[in-house]
């Protein structure tokens with residue numbers, strides 16, 4: 001995956017709670033392989049009328065926000081289905097960071113494995129960012145993963161938490177399969193011990 | 206004396222291979238279930254030139270895209286059929302066991318695992334699907350993962366995880382007539398919220414759970430994710446062992462004895478500490494349905510559609526107005542006045558034999574007023590229902606009796622609720638567009654769904670049980 005280090009980009013707000021992954025990418029688009037541009041599916045049914053026309057009232061359809069790299073969302077963003085295609089859709093549409101008061105657990109983990117940084121900030125802070133974005137439609141936000149900070153146009157800086165391993169994988173664009181396979185010996189020893197103690201666990205049949 | 210330990214902690218420790226300084230643990234995986242949607246992970250594996258490390262512990266099942274009216278074709282729609290065929294190709298290339306189209310074991314992945322005895326207490330099971338929590342009903346630690354994690358499990362048979370916090374939900378008391386496991390979980394989610402258990406592993410305990418069948422326990426654990434919880438667990442007991450005995454892949458003979466002894470030791474010790482506790486009195490639970498577009502928007506069927514005018518917070522008021530607009534509901538309207546267009550009885554939440562029996566008991570001798578489809582959770586369940594004559598009861602009442610699959614739970618196979626139509630559904634998600642673009646979903650139990658079918662509106666099933 002592409003490493004994530006810093007962002008300085010426009011931000012768009014979606015101030016709606018519980019945006020589930022069915023909203024981020026509806027099920028009917030999930031047959032597409034990864035090579036397909038998933039950005040075209042992002043928020044498909046929120047963004048467009050039933051006849052396919054872009055809705056003027058949807059934030060990401062505003063011409064000012066074309067190229068927004070940060071999405072500022074509400075509580076429980078990405079809840080629901082485990083579909084990683086929700087992350088592909090955001091990423092392919094150019095979103096590199098989502099800021100929200102909380103995330104669906106599986107979405108959060110999927111994001112960090114695909115170069116999309118999920119940032120958890122207090123809801124009050126998130127609300128203040130929405131305000132800034134309302135008043136300055138093309139407001140820019142800076143996100144720095146190394147220092148774990150978000151800088152806002154009004155001069156405020158907020159620190160966010162991320163676990164060190166996820167941070168390192170994102171910063172270096174690491175694939176964790178290779179890292180895990182370095183532990184092959186321990187994995188095999190563990191499997192052997194399990195087999196001895198509970199043989200039914202290590203076999204189907 | 207060793208410190209009292211939770212069921213979750215016991216299973217977690219057994220699977221911990223090593224722990225990093227930040228507390229992230231490398232876990233060994235006993236069972237990995239795949240379905241058509243796993244193609245991203247297989248693609249990734251192939252692109253990196255890797256193989257499946259433990260094909261013997263991996264089982265793939267076709268469910269999401271399989272047609273329920275022409276199952277022998279896979280799906281008559283070529284692009285859907287193609288997704289099923291990708292699963293066949295990937296599994297045969299990687300030597301993974303497949304229950305594909307036409308296999309006698311085939312069904313919804315979370316129904317098949319327990320049914321075949323692939324799911325066992327004390328194991329760690331994962332699947333690229335958020336409803337993997339279902340398997341926790343057997344005391345198996347089970348959670349959904351994304352495609353990158355699926356690829357990681359395929360390649361290594363392990364997974365890095367941060368240990369979740371623990372939440373014990375204690376539900377005590379008897380359930381009233383017409384009240385089922387589905388009502389319990391809908392009620393719980395309405396109380397703790399759609400993110401009420403985010404970051405937590407839920408253990409369900411209490412007399413209501415102990416009295417509940419394994420099928421009912423699966424319904425409860427299934428919807429843990431709708432409260433934000435990644436896993437739900439229930440301590441294995443005699444009911445669990447009775448359910449598993451003689452299942453195809455359950456241990457046999459002396460190994461069975463050894464296994465049961467081991468499984469009995471898994472229950473949370475008295476005095477074990479949970480990070481959070483919630484109690485629910487089962488007597489407070491009425492047959493429940495969702496009225497909105499989040500599973501937390503649930504209430505008793507005797508209730509009324511909420512009124513945005515009563516909301517003080519302007520942003521919540523706007524959100525509620527938008528929800529009611531999407532759902533086509535009028536503020537203050539009695540739920541039982543709401544007319545439905547179709548009924549779906551199926552999904553990994555509520556398509557096991559007990560669910561079909563409950564729905565059939567309501568349908569029996571009555572006539573469906575709207576389109577109603579019944580989709581059994583697996584082929585063995587379909588056959589069992591037919592042996593019990595349930596199919597005939599449904600057919601006589603004008604319901605469609607279909608082949609197994611995920612069907613209208615997510616609509617990937619083409620079973621969709623058309624735009625603007627209202628569906629009474631036994632599935633688990635009432636998200637906007639979940640059952641098809643513009644679809645309006647009300648979640649409820651199988652008995653409540655059958656009641657909606659025979660009356661054509663949202664109905665308190667207790668009134669029909671009274672009549673019978």
Ligand code: SF4
Nearest residue numbers: 336552553611614615
């Ligand atoms: S029945 Fe529905 S929730 Fe269950 S696995 Fe299938 S699509 Fe997912």
